[in-house]
Amino acid sequence: MSNAITMDVGSDGIAVATMDLPGRPMNVVGDELMTALAHVVERVESDDAIKGLVLTSGKADFCAGGDIDRMSKWQEPREPFEASMAMKAVLRKMETIGKPVVAAIGGHALGGGLEIALACHARIVLDDRKLKLGQPEVKLGLLPGGGGTVRLPRLVGIQAALQIMGEGDDIAPAKALSMGLVTELAKNRDELLAKAKAWCLAHPKARQPWDEPKFRFPGGDSRSPAVAQLWSIAPSVAAAKSYGNYPAVTHIMSSVFEGGLLGFDAASAVESRYFAACAMTQESRNMIGTLWYQLNAIKKGASRPAKVAKSQVRKLGVLGAGMMGAGIAYVSAKAGIDVVLLDTTLELAEKGKAHSQQLLDKAVKKGRTTAEQRDALLARIRPTTSYEDLAGCDLVIEAVFEDRAVKADVTRKAEAVIGAGAVFASNTSTLPITGLAKASARPTHFVGLHFFSPVDKMPLVEIIVGEKTSDETLARGFDYVLQIGKTPIVVNDSRGFYTSRVFATYVMEGITMLKEGVHPRHVEQAGLQAGMPMPPLALQDEVSLSLSLHVMEQTKKDLAAEDKVYHPHPAEEVIRQLCEIGRIGKKAGRGFYDYGDDGKRLWPGLAEMYPPADEQPPQKELIDRLMFVQANEAARCLQEGVLRSVADGNIGSIFGWGFAPFHGGALQFIDAMGPKAFVERARELAALYGTRFEPAAIVVKAAEEGRRLAG
Numbered sequence: 001m002s003n004a005i006t007m008d009v010g011s012d013g014i015a016v017a018t019m020d021l022p023g024r025p026m027n028v029v030g031d032e033l034m035t036a037l038a039h040v041v042e043r044v045e046s047d048d049a050i051k052g053l054v055l056t057s058g059k060a061d062f063c064a065g066g067d068i069d070r071m072s073k074w075q076e077p078r079e080p081f082e083a084s085m086a087m088k089a090v091l092r093k094m095e096t097i098g099k100p101v102v103a104a105i106g107g108h109a110l111g112g113g114l115e116i117a118l119a120c121h122a123r124i125v126l127d128d129r130k131l132k133l134g135q136p137e138v139k140l141g142l143l144p145g146g147g148g149t150v151r152l153p154r155l156v157g158i159q160a161a162l163q164i165m166g167e168g169d170d171i172a173p174a175k176a177l178s179m180g181l182v183t184e185l186a187k188n189r190d191e192l193l194a195k196a197k198a199w200c201l202a203h204p205k206a207r208q209p210w211d212e213p214k215f216r217f218p219g220g221d222s223r224s225p226a227v228a229q230l231w232s233i234a235p236s237v238a239a240a241k242s243y244g245n246y247p248a249v250t251h252i253m254s255s256v257f258e259g260g261l262l263g264f265d266a267a268s269a270v271e272s273r274y275f276a277a278c279a280m281t282q283e284s285r286n287m288i289g290t291l292w293y294q295l296n297a298i299k300k301g302a303s304r305p306a307k308v309a310k311s312q313v314r315k316l317g318v319l320g321a322g323m324m325g326a327g328i329a330y331v332s333a334k335a336g337i338d339v340v341l342l343d344t345t346l347e348l349a350e351k352g353k354a355h356s357q358q359l360l361d362k363a364v365k366k367g368r369t370t371a372e373q374r375d376a377l378l379a380r381i382r383p384t385t386s387y388e389d390l391a392g393c394d395l396v397i398e399a400v401f402e403d404r405a406v407k408a409d410v411t412r413k414a415e416a417v418i419g420a421g422a423v424f425a426s427n428t429s430t431l432p433i434t435g436l437a438k439a440s441a442r443p444t445h446f447v448g449l450h451f452f453s454p455v456d457k458m459p460l461v462e463i464i465v466g467e468k469t470s471d472e473t474l475a476r477g478f479d480y481v482l483q484i485g486k487t488p489i490v491v492n493d494s495r496g497f498y499t500s501r502v503f504a505t506y507v508m509e510g511i512t513m514l515k516e517g518v519h520p521r522h523v524e525q526a527g528l529q530a531g532m533p534m535p536p537l538a539l540q541d542e543v544s545l546s547l548s549l550h551v552m553e554q555t556k557k558d559l560a561a562e563d564k565v566y567h568p569h570p571a572e573e574v575i576r577q578l579c580e581i582g583r584i585g586k587k588a589g590r591g592f593y594d595y596g597d598d599g600k601r602l603w604p605g606l607a608e609m610y611p612p613a614d615e616q617p618p619q620k621e622l623i624d625r626l627m628f629v630q631a632n633e634a635a636r637c638l639q640e641g642v643l644r645s646v647a648d649g650n651i652g653s654i655f656g657w658g659f660a661p662f663h664g665g666a667l668q669f670i671d672a673m674g675p676k677a678f679v680e681r682a683r684e685l686a687a688l689y690g691t692r693f694e695p696a697a698i699v700v701k702a703a704e705e706g707r708r709l710a711g
Helices: 031-046 068-072 078-095 112-118 136-140 148-156 158-167 173-178 189-202 225-242 247-259 264-279 282-299 323-334 346-365 371-379 404-415 433-439 471-483 499-516 520-529 536-543 545-561 572-580 619-639 646-657 666-673 675-689 697-705
Strands: 005-009 014-019 052-057 101-105 122-126 184-186 315-319 338-342 381-384 395-398 423-426 446-451 460-465 487-492 593-596 599-602
Touching (some): 014 189, 052 189, 078 264, 101 112, 112 148, 122 173, 136 158, 136 247, 136 282, 148 158, 158 225, 184 189, 225 247, 247 264, 315 323, 315 404, 323 346, 323 446, 338 346, 346 371, 404 423, 404 433, 446 471, 499 520, 499 536, 520 599, 520 619, 536 545, 536 593, 545 572, 619 675, 619 697, 666 675, 675 697
Parallel strands (some): 014 052, 315 395, 338 381, 395 423, 423 446
Antiparallel strands (some): 005 014
16 A cells, blocks of 8 residues: 555554655645555455455645645646546545545645545534635636545535635635534544544445435426526626636536536536636636746745745734724734834724724634633734834834835934844835835835735735845844735835835826727726726825825935936826825715715716727727736836846735736736737837836747746
């Protein structure tokens, strides 16, 4: 038997098979694991002394899912189809040997790991709210290809199965129990194994529900009237959310629908065909390349100075208790860090702490945390007005107003108190770090940590390295970002850095279209159809037009001081005009949209100020403009050395401002299309709409050399 799975048979006749892939931090579904499982099944079936099988894990998690390395090598549809069918042959044999098989799940069971568990007759799960169950394949452009689209609907019903697979979100054990996904919960690992063995002994002739002669889908199969109504709505709901940009969503629905009309074996073959179709899409290749390989490389420290020892922040100072400062305090305290939250008045500092209280009260109400855990977290946040309280901080982050003088003042006051080895960071979103560091007595210990709003939800932190920022300071900032559970990207200093600079091109292009006579509804629809999380005009309202105007004016002053020419963007006139009439964004209830108790709607006055042209451009043209302007600016950032790597550029674009994930990031957008095709289309757009579309030299060179930006 392979050492991927070891098996012990107890005196009660129950075999315990422990999955523990050698040389891997987690169990993953591939040839090694499935071959070992096949041997286990054969022995259990043939040995009359074995009365049942408990399948568990020797690692922290049960099984993490499919072997992505193996998937990334597939070149033709036959390969994923055959791999899918081979896995299902083992699982089908396991559930039909006539003996009970129970999954004892003490850690995460995701993707292919959950599919193995679904092929067991029962699933006993450790009652730990941090434990994750789910089918997240859709987030990599795939569908569950190990029987998930066949077994899950037969276990929990078609509607619940579609939600689990179509959204790919994690499910906590308690919820999984209530929906029938798991059989029982266990308080600890000893009870987990005991309950699994007891279930085997109590069900000596266990069969799967779908193998019973009178089996019926919970809630009905695809023919039933209730489910037929679901099928009349589900595709349009999915299309409204995805705009057809995610083929896996359509393939999941198709596999479940067709599987709901067929017998088990025929449905399994259909699933494998749809799995192969997903695996061959460009969207899946994009997402696996970026959201698996590049993301994991970043989390493992690809952008971190390698020779600096790992560090942890024990005490953090946050200057400014507004929306950003309060959010930083919350995520840091949640990670177990003691936080000093400082503002000009105690009332403001207390208000910042109240933000954490509100978030935690909601979490308690939803059962995501306990009152004791909430109180312990809140106790770690200390509101104050005294800079003396910053003594002993390992790291201080200023999150005050975007004004150089204000930031310089708090920098000097904090540095007068904190230790010589402490790091000082600015949460600025646009002001160059090298310039802000001039107020510091220790510029080598000064770095940018750009958080995104809302801090508790946004996964990215952009680390900005100034001219004098040391490697040790960068490494300590990087370690802190990982410590609070965020994803760090590292960029070099420049105006707007990377994320703010490229994000701005998206909203500014949308505003420019409005100015040119494109109907505002067409502008907004193009943003959504492109795969962006929000349309450009609505997004500008969220950011606020007045803030954008402030940044423009600040940039103009800065460039004048440096004897540089300021080139205004065509959209600036629109922003200035709307600000002049008080339409400064959502915070005022008036921007490109009107905001009221019943929601928001485009301001009718836009049509008077910027009359729509009689002839409107095709949506494809608008989508191209919105996507090319972002990708091209990202390429310029790579060319100028603002971006240190393609991975930082791709992850930063998806996690920072929501660049359409199915493209795999702003730079992968270029690589997937091919630099040559990108250059040709970019030049067409430049001829029509301006030099901002003129392809970056780095892309032109890649096109000439017949290579990708990623190498």
